[in-house]
Amino acid sequence: MAEEFIGNRILLVEDEETLAVGLEYNLVEEGYIVKWAKNGREAVDFFKQEKFDLIILDIMLPYINGFEVAEIVREKNPQIPILMLTAKTESGDKVKGLEKGADDYLTKPFHLQELLLRVKGMLKRKSWYKSASEKQPVYKFGNNEVNFETLKCLHGREEIRLTPQEAMLLKYLVEREGEIVARKDLIEHVWHLNPEIETRTVDIFIARLRRYFEVDSSIPVYFKSIRGAGYTFSGK
Amino acid sequence: MRGKHSLFYHILIFIIAQLVWLLLLGIWIYWYVSNYIIFEKVGDQVSPQLVYDVQNALPFILGLILLIGLSFITSLIFRHLNVQLRLNKLYDNFIGNVTHELKSPLSSIQLYLETLKQRDVPAEKRKEFIEMMVKDANRLQSLINTILEISAHEKKKLLHDFRVYKADVIVKELINEACEKFRVVKENYEVTGNASCEIVASKDALKVVFDNLVDNAVKYSTETAKIRIILNCNSKKVSILFGDLGIGINVKEQKKIFNKFYRIYNKEIPNVKGTGLGLFRVREILKAHNGKITVFSEGEEKGTTFKIELPSYTSIGKRRLKKVLKTDSTK
Numbered sequence: 325m326a327e328e329f330i331g332n333r334i335l336l337v338e339d340e341e342t343l344a345v346g347l348e349y350n351l352v353e354e355g356y357i358v359k360w361a362k363n364g365r366e367a368v369d370f371f372k373q374e375k376f377d378l379i380i381l382d383i384m385l386p387y388i389n390g391f392e393v394a395e396i397v398r399e400k401n402p403q404i405p406i407l408m409l410t411a412k413t414e415s416g417d418k419v420k421g422l423e424k425g426a427d428d429y430l431t432k433p434f435h436l437q438e439l440l441l442r443v444k445g446m447l448k449r450k451s452w453y454k455s456a457s458e459k460q461p462v463y464k465f466g467n468n469e470v471n472f473e474t475l476k477c478l479h480g481r482e483e484i485r486l487t488p489q490e491a492m493l494l495k496y497l498v499e500r501e502g503e504i505v506a507r508k509d510l511i512e513h514v515w516h517l518n519p520e521i522e523t524r525t526v527d528i529f530i531a532r533l534r535r536y537f538e539v540d541s542s543i544p545v546y547f548k549s550i551r552g553a554g555y556t557f558s559g560k
Numbered sequence: 561m562r563g564k565h566s567l568f569y570h571i572l573i574f575i576i577a578q579l580v581w582l583l584l585l586g587i588w589i590y591w592y593v594s595n596y597i598i599f600e601k602v603g604d605q606v607s608p609q610l611v612y613d614v615q616n617a618l619p620f621i622l623g624l625i626l627l628i629g630l631s632f633i634t635s636l637i638f639r640h641l642n643v644q645l646r647l648n649k650l651y652d653n654f655i656g657n658v659t660h661e662l663k664s665p666l667s668s669i670q671l672y673l674e675t676l677k678q679r680d681v682p683a684e685k686r687k688e689f690i691e692m693m694v695k696d697a698n699r700l701q702s703l704i705n706t707i708l709e710i711s712a713h714e715k716k717k718l719l720h721d722f723r724v725y726k727a728d729v730i731v732k733e734l735i736n737e738a739c740e741k742f743r744v745v746k747e748n749y750e751v752t753g754n755a756s757c758e759i760v761a762s763k764d765a766l767k768v769v770f771d772n773l774v775d776n777a778v779k780y781s782t783e784t785a786k787i788r789i790i791l792n793c794n795s796k797k798v799s800i801l802f803g804d805l806g807i808g809i810n811v812k813e814q815k816k817i818f819n820k821f822y823r824i825y826n827k828e829i830p831n832v833k834g835t836g837l838g839l840f841r842v843r844e845i846l847k848a849h850n851g852k853i854t855v856f857s858e859g860e861e862k863g864t865t866f867k868i869e870l871p872s873y874t875s876i877g878k879r880r881l882k883k884v885l886k887t888d889s890t891k
Contacts, residue, residue: 342668342692349685350675384660384833411663412656433667436674 329447330355332377337367337393338409339385347380347439354440364388368396378446379406381426383417391424398425402475402485405446409434422528427489428515453492463498465546465559468537470494477536484536489514493529497547497557506554530555567645574638581631588627592620650821650836657823657835661703665696706837710820713844720762720848722884724873727755727798728791734767735789738774744785753791755798758873760884765845772838773866777804779834780864796875797851803865808857817855818843846870850880 334356338344344360351358359374361367363386371379371393379397383390394406408426410417421429428442457472464470469478475491477484486494493514497505507523515525530549534541548556672689675681681689712718732751739749778785781804790801809817809824816822821836846853851870857863 340664340668342696343664343671345692346668346671346675346689349689350671350679353679411660411667432663433670436671436678 328451329377329444331357332447333357333359333375334443335359335361335367335370335374335376335379337361337364337379337385337390338382339363340382350436350440351443354443356443362386364390364393367393371397371400376404377450378443379404380409380443381406382409383421384411391420394421394424394426398485398487403450403488405450405488407442407446419524419528422489422525423532425487427487449492450488453488453495456495457491463559465498466537466539468546470498479537486536490529490532490536494533497555498559501557501559504550504553504556509554526555567642570638570641570645574634577634578631581627581634585624585627585631588620588623592623647821650819653823654821654836657833658703658707661833661835662700665699668696669693703835706835706841710837710841710844713841713848718848720765720845720884722760722762724758724760724885725763727757727759727793727870727872730759730761730763730766731755731770731789731791731800734763734770735774737767738770739787741771742774742778744774744778744787748784749787749789751789751791753789755791755793755800757793757795757798759798759870760873760876760881761849761870762845765848769842769845769868772842773802776838777802777806777864780804781806793872796872798870798872800868800870801865802868803863805863808860808862808864809855810857810860814855814857818853850876 332355334351336344336347336351336358338347338360339362341362344362348358348360359370359376361370365387367379367381367385368388370376381390381393385393388396390408390410394408397404397406402425405428406426408421408429409432410421410429411432418429428446430439430442453472461473462469462471467480470486470491471477472491472495475486475488477486493510496510496514507526510526511523530547531541534544534547537546538544546558548558550556672693676686676689709718728751735749735751738744739746774785774787777787783805786805788801788803790803792799792801813824817824818839820840822840823834823836843853846868849870851868853869854867856865856867
């Protein structure tokens, strides 16, 4: 099943040696090529030197923490999926991670199968998205223009870059223009039933899209909330 | 955020309370003085026999003392509250750090167990994985021990297994063990000086001391850690200078590093892990040995030197000797 992803390159950023060795072994067994960065500084160096398909990123890291690494990565490459690992259970950390550009997160201790499924899911979404966006790469609504291939958007004259997760959410909503989409549906289809994703995460991402594309994000025109039901997108 | 807000509210409440006391004080003085003037004016006319009595000033003075006292007590409460708030913040950090320190080895053990269960791991790899698990289990054990011992230290209930040792023999042995544990190679540490006198110490407790110092030297060195230990002794005490060429500690933080839960947060520090209990535990152990630990560092990037002083065997009073070594014999 994972054959199409064999040879995909993963940057594993983890300073706990024992955990990193185990993760590396498992990812290599799945057919991925793994590069292990022991700290934030190394992660940024590797990221600048080489090309990767996915990043697994711990938060508590020496020198530069995971949040900062995510920010640096997002500046250079808005498309690469980032899976954050966190030992902290506070939802504040998760929210911060998602805001800094992570696409998904996993709380330590985690199950091996779950991690591998998440990695596969993220790579799969990335390739689905790639093929879907090739059909209709540019979409316009209001004074906004979204390029689903480059993830570059124009809001009036202002240029914005979306993260892959934001772009996927937008793509899903655009494809269902005028329909009411429940949060549950979004979690199921955009986040692929990640049990740790709470409805609040969906709200955070919607808030981000509003911030990018609405003239006044407190009075949304394109991304409307339907009380008790979910969200609806209208491009007109 | 929440911490910042609560501090702001506390300061606000404190200022308002102080203003209220001041206002009351003002009203109290005004009321008394105006009454006194009226009394003087009218009193003479109404009844010349009435003479101002010194005793009448008593309620006034008592009122002043009461109001000033209340204001003083408010200040005291505010000060204590601040200390408590700071402690709470440190404690929250500690819980966060401990959660991290517990979960990291646990997730690693779980990962290896699941790997072994789900995959056909070759024998050599299997051995490597088991070693990793043992390492993580040890890490968990030492963390749990530290946490449990801290409360015993505080209640002074920890019974150390005191024995008489030759200072240089035990120190060298423990340093060698600690350096091996934290992978400091022989070329990177040296023990010099002479301390052939004897000390009364608990080997297990001193092991914790040197493990912590070596671990810190490794953690807080940007390059490979280089450690230098100088031993010295006289009839009264044994001194151990433990120096590293690490990132150093600025003067402001030198006083705080032995405090419970205290951790230095600095971007340049390569390792962010820890509970903030290590040096606190070291200090408590040395206190239980009637010794002490101090730190010098000329500042950041200039290395750090810890000085440990322990009473030598000959300087310890008979009564204490009997007491600590008795603990040992009852074991």
